[in-house]
Amino acid sequence: xxxxxxxxxxxxxxxxxxxxxxxxxxxxxxxxxxxxxxxxxxxxxxxxxxxxxxxxxxxxxxxxxxxxxxxxxxxxxxxxxxxxxxxxxxxxxxxxxxxxxxxxxxxxxxxxxxxxxxxxxxxxxxxxxxxxxxxxxxxxxxxxxxxxxxxxxxxxxxxxxxxxxxxxxxxxxxxxxxxxxxxxxxxxxxxxxxxxxxxxxxxxxx
Numbered sequence: 001x002x003x004x005x006x007x008x009x010x011x012x013x014x015x016x017x018x019x020x021x022x023x024x025x026x027x028x029x030x031x032x033x034x035x036x037x038x039x040x041x042x043x044x045x046x047x048x049x050x051x052x053x054x055x056x057x058x059x060x061x062x063x064x065x066x067x068x069x070x071x072x073x074x075x076x077x078x079x080x081x082x083x084x085x086x087x088x089x090x091x092x093x094x095x096x097x098x099x100x101x102x103x104x105x106x107x108x109x110x111x112x113x114x115x116x117x118x119x120x121x122x123x124x125x126x127x128x129x130x131x132x133x134x135x136x137x138x139x140x141x142x143x144x145x146x147x148x149x150x151x152x153x154x155x156x157x158x159x160x161x162x163x164x165x166x167x168x169x170x171x172x173x174x175x176x177x178x179x180x181x182x183x184x185x186x187x188x189x190x191x192x193x194x195x196x197x198x199x200x201x202x203x204x205x206x
Contacts, residue, residue, distance in 0.1 A: 006092035009126030067113035102157035126177035
């Protein structure tokens, strides 16, 4: 069973750049790697994306769709984990937990909706202040998740949710995402290599 790594963080923290760089680096070294992404491009994930640009939005409906999309993608994820040595997720449970908590959803409710899904073996959290992340994009917000009013609530939401995960024994590595991209990649790659070399049982579900 492969190692499941989730790259988490706010919009424009560098998640997609890091995921692409990790996949390229592992492939170059002969490691079989697969990529997972949330929300998915499947029907449920696409519906979630479309509703996130509508106002007024229903936070509970968005949270339920987020959880449903993750459940719907489990067979594909499990197949990837059976064939790859590493599966790298571009967002997963932590981001869902934090974003919907910032939207007023009780983390306990969202956690209950995740019952039975495969949890990551390692979370890589890209830590960057929301104002810094905002400078990395030169277009208007494309959903409610990117508005200044919403992003201002994310730091507290992530702190709360990171504490919850750590309290449950999750393996979390916080990376300073204000560093240059090569430095972030180096730290992330080292953390994954360390877990790959350590004998452990995998396949934990919520």
